[in-house]
Amino acid sequence: MxxxxxxxxxxxxxxxxxxxxxxxxxxxxAASGAPATxxxxxxxxxxxxxxxxxxxxxxxxxxAAAVTAADLGLRVTVLDAGERPGGQYYxxxxxxxxxxxxxxxxxxxxxxxxxxxxxxxxERAGRIRYLSSHHVWTVVRDAAAAADGSGExxxxxxxxxxERPVTVRARAVLLATGAYERQLPFPGWTLPxxxxxxxxxxxxxxxxxxxxxxVVVAGSGPLLLAVAGSLAAAGASVPAVVEAAAYTNYAGRxxxxxxxxxxxxxGATYGGALVRHxxxxxxxxxxxxxxxxxxxxxxxxSRLDRDWRPVPGTARxxxxxALAVGHGLVPQLELATGLGCATRTTADGTAALVLDRxxxxxxxxxxxxxxxxxxxxxxxxxxxxxxxxxxVAGRPLPAELVRRRARLRAFADAMGAAHRPGAGWTxxxxxxxxxxxxxxxxxxxxxxxxxxxxxxDARTVKLLTRAGMGWCQGRMCGQAVAALAGCAPxxxxxxxxxxxxxxxxxxxxxxxxxxxxxxxxxxxxxxxHASDPSSEPSSDRPAGGGSAAGLPADR
Amino acid sequence: MSDPxxxxxxxxxxxxxxxxxxxxxxxQSGQTIAAVLWGAGIMAWRTTxxxxxxxxxxxxxGSCYDCLVTVxxxxxxxxxxxxxxxxxxxxxxxxxxxxxxxx
Ligand SMILES: Cc1cc2nc3c(=O)[nH]c(=O)nc-3n(C[C@H](O)[C@H](O)[C@H](O)COP(=O)(O)OP(=O)(O)OC[C@H]3O[C@@H](n4cnc5c(N)ncnc54)[C@H](O)[C@@H]3O)c2cc1C
Ligand code: FES
Numbered sequence: 112m113x114x115x116x117x118x119x120x121x122x123x124x125x126x127x128x129x130x131x132x133x134x135x136x137x138x139x140x141a142a143s144g145a146p147a148t149x150x151x152x153x154x155x156x157x158x159x160x161x162x163x164x165x166x167x168x169x170x171x172x173x174x175a176a177a178v179t180a181a182d183l184g185l186r187v188t189v190l191d192a193g194e195r196p197g198g199q200y201y202x203x204x205x206x207x208x209x210x211x212x213x214x215x216x217x218x219x220x221x222x223x224x225x226x227x228x229x230x231x232x233x234e235r236a237g238r239i240r241y242l243s244s245h246h247v248w249t250v251v252r253d254a255a256a257a258a259d260g261s262g263e264x265x266x267x268x269x270x271x272x273x274e275r276p277v278t279v280r281a282r283a284v285l286l287a288t289g290a291y292e293r294q295l296p297f298p299g300w301t302l303p304x305x306x307x308x309x310x311x312x313x314x315x316x317x318x319x320x321x322x323x324x325x326v327v328v329a330g331s332g333p334l335l336l337a338v339a340g341s342l343a344a345a346g347a348s349v350p351a352v353v354e355a356a357a358y359t360n361y362a363g364r365x366x367x368x369x370x371x372x373x374x375x376x377x378g379a380t381y382g383g384a385l386v387r388h389x390x391x392x393x394x395x396x397x398x399x400x401x402x403x404x405x406x407x408x409x410x411x412x413s414r415l416d417r418d419w420r421p422v423p424g425t426a427r428x429x430x431x432x433a434l435a436v437g438h439g440l441v442p443q444l445e446l447a448t449g450l451g452c453a454t455r456t457t458a459d460g461t462a463a464l465v466l467d468r469x470x471x472x473x474x475x476x477x478x479x480x481x482x483x484x485x486x487x488x489x490x491x492x493x494x495x496x497x498x499x500x501x502x503v504a505g506r507p508l509p510a511e512l513v514r515r516r517a518r519l520r521a522f523a524d525a526m527g528a529a530h531r532p533g534a535g536w537t538x539x540x541x542x543x544x545x546x547x548x549x550x551x552x553x554x555x556x557x558x559x560x561x562x563x564x565x566x567x568d569a570r571t572v573k574l575l576t577r578a579g580m581g582w583c584q585g586r587m588c589g590q591a592v593a594a595l596a597g598c599a600p601x602x603x604x605x606x607x608x609x610x611x612x613x614x615x616x617x618x619x620x621x622x623x624x625x626x627x628x629x630x631x632x633x634x635x636x637x638x639x640h641a642s643d644p645s646s647e648p649s650s651d652r653p654a655g656g657g658s659a660a661g662l663p664a665d666r
Numbered sequence: 667m668s669d670p671x672x673x674x675x676x677x678x679x680x681x682x683x684x685x686x687x688x689x690x691x692x693x694q695s696g697q698t699i700a701a702v703l704w705g706a707g708i709m710a711w712r713t714t715x716x717x718x719x720x721x722x723x724x725x726x727x728g729s730c731y732d733c734l735v736t737v738x739x740x741x742x743x744x745x746x747x748x749x750x751x752x753x754x755x756x757x758x759x760x761x762x763x764x765x766x767x768x769x
Contacts, residue, residue, distance in 0.1 A: 192728060192747070193747075194747075194749060199727065204674065204696060205695070205696025205697070205749070206696065207694070207695035207696030208671075208694055208695070208696040208697065210671075210674035211674065212673070212674045213674055215673045215674045216673065216674060246728075272737070272740075272743060272748050291725060291727065291729040292725060301719060301721070303709035303710035303720050303721065303722050304709050305724070306723065306724055306726065307724055307725045307726055307727075307730075309725075309726070309727070310723065310724060310725045310726025310727060310746075311726065312726075313726040313727050313746075314700065314701055314704060314723065314726045314746070315670055317698065317701070318697045318698055318700070318701025318702075318704070318705070319670040319671050319674065319694075319697075319701070320670065320697075320701045320704040320705045321670060321704070322704060322709065323709075344673055345669075345670035345673050346669050346670060346672070346673075405710070405720065406709050406710070433709075443729075548721075548724070548730065548732060549731065549732075550716075551714055551715075551716045551717050551719075581731070582730075582731030582734075583729060583730050583731045583732075586725075586729045586730065587724075587725070587729075587730050609728075610731075610742075
């Protein structure tokens with residue numbers, strides 16, 4: 112496993128070169144690799160002293176932040192769940208796949224390549240410790256350090272397929288955890304061959320594989336055009352791109368669009384690719400059913416009215432062997448909301464972090480950049496990552512960069528508003544359609560909970576029906592359940608950002624050599640509670656009973 | 667253009683076979699287990715706990731947990747995240763796979 116936490120290439124005594132971070136509580140001595148004492152023990156199981164900055168996520172935002180911070184002299188630890196840096200946008204084949212032209216599947220490859228070079232150079236110089244295949248499952252304030260006001264953070268991660276527990280200590284944290292796709296269920300969406308649109312793109316970019324030979328692309332948002340173009344370029348036939356929004360929605364938002372000529376060119380490039388590959392673009396239409404027994408064999412495409420209700424009599428069957436579907440993206444916020452960071456509702460109806468102009472969250476010591484602050488694309492993520500790093504390092508924010516961010520945010524908001532799902536999409540669902548894929552909860556059961564049992568929010572529906580209690584913790588069904596309950600989808604509230612082996616939970620902080628007492632835990636999780644992979648770990652705990660394993664309670 | 671590999675001029679370092687339920691599937695070093703399965707036209711490799719319905723990779727990025735698979739006897743691995751390795755034995759997974767996790 113390359114770059115594992117025990118990698119000897121990361122010496123424990125890597126120096127913090129350059130000036131100390133001024134914006135960070137400067138307690139460099141707190142964990143400078145000194146011999147373990149109860150209060151001063153390094154909880155970093157990688158054996159390194161506390162980083163000046165820990166970055167979670169190595170997508171465009173996290174990468175830009177990490178290299179900028181290292182340029183400014185901070186010692187940075189980057190943790191990313193993926194095997195390679197790049198996140199969703201710069202997802203690329205492993206070196207072993209021997210792709211001579213990875214840029215063939217990318218826009219802006221050069222921007223990634225230059226940042227990856229800087230990352231590797233800083234890594235060699237010991238300024239950046241890059242931990243790939245490290246999934247951070249929670250971030251907590253270091254109770255021991257907090258007592259003396261040093262404000263350090265502990266990041267608990269699972270490393271590699273063997274899920275080794277690793278804890279990293281840092282004085283500042285940047286959450287650049289990106290987004291996942293918004294899925295709106297429809298009959299047949301659990302059939303094999305129905306895959307996420309971004310998911311198909313991700314599998315193509317990293318594994319050079321296609322979900323089928325004839326792939327319908329459907330949903331809403333600009334990502335669909337990119338996906339259809341890539342699938343076609345890679346050899347799939349794409350009979351149609353089915354977009355639920357009407358492009359006339361853009362009409363009222365021209366100023367924001369016109370101030371971003373670069374983004375318009377990008378859009379035109381995608382449009383050109385569709386024309387070149389002979390792909391039809393159907394707007395104000397949706398896939399309202401997928402057909403097949405063992406896998407998808409055809410889809411039904413229906414026209415939609417203004418509210419996304421299927422127009423009766425317009426259904427048409429389109430044969431295909433795969434469907435790539437997604438309705439935009441949802442910021443991935445569980446680490447942030449677990450820390451208590453404030454959220455807001457974005458133009459496209461999802462929850463995103465409240466951030467100030469320096470990319471600070473509402474929790475001192477925690478910064479964020481990229482899709483977590485609202486969906487906005489790779490260029491915006493790069494700009495925000497750089498701004499965040501400068502802020503962490505206590506440097507002024509370049510005016511040009513601040514303007515660039517504002518311009519790109521305005522563009523993103525215009526797009527988000529244009530593609531925001533209309534309320535009528537729930538008309539696609541029959542009572543038998545599974546809304547929650549993990550727990551297999553059909554729409555009828557959710558509707559019953561709302562109608563007969565008086566559930567008025569997603570949380571109550573969840574408790575009554577188990578929708579959202581499974582493995583994915585509502586990532587796939589959360590938006591749909593909220594819509595059926597007639598409320599706005601809330602921000603991610605999950606005490607753990609991924610399932611965690613029970614042993615690690617029970618032994619939190621689980622850092623060999625770090626005394627368990629370092630985290631004052633109100634109550635360890637009870638084994639029978641945590642052993643049910645579909646149980647809700649904390650929200651059904653009695654009020655005032657503390658929270659599982661020192662984790663914030665579900666509010 | 668008929669194959670994604672042609673587009674990026676992919677010539678993998680190594681090819682090997684992955685043992686999937688006793689079948690030998692062609693794999694390239696650097697691919698995830700999900701990519702190897704998709705490459706072989708296999709879209710489903712587990713059944714759900716209640717309905718027993720077939721599932722495979724859906725989100726492709728590790729968030730949906732639909733692609734769970736048993737790798738070398740270790741259940742509940744996300745096939746879309748785990749790299750395929752030459753000596754791996756991969757088996758379809760039914761129901762919970764009997765691993766205990768807290769979510
Ligand atoms: C599936 C998918 C496909 C996409 N495809 C395209 C495309 O083709 N074209 C396009 O323009 N845009 C695409 N996007 C949008 C694109 O992701 C963003 O515009 C851009 O990548 C945002 O950058 P980011 O750094 O904010 O987040 P991301 O690029 O999403 O990076 C986030 C990183 O954080 C890591 N991470 C998340 N949680 C944790 C955790 N708890 N612990 C450790 N690491 C974690 C992830 O592994 C990831 O590497 C796609 C999005 C998704 C979800
Ligand atoms: S496909 Fe969603 S987790 Fe693997």
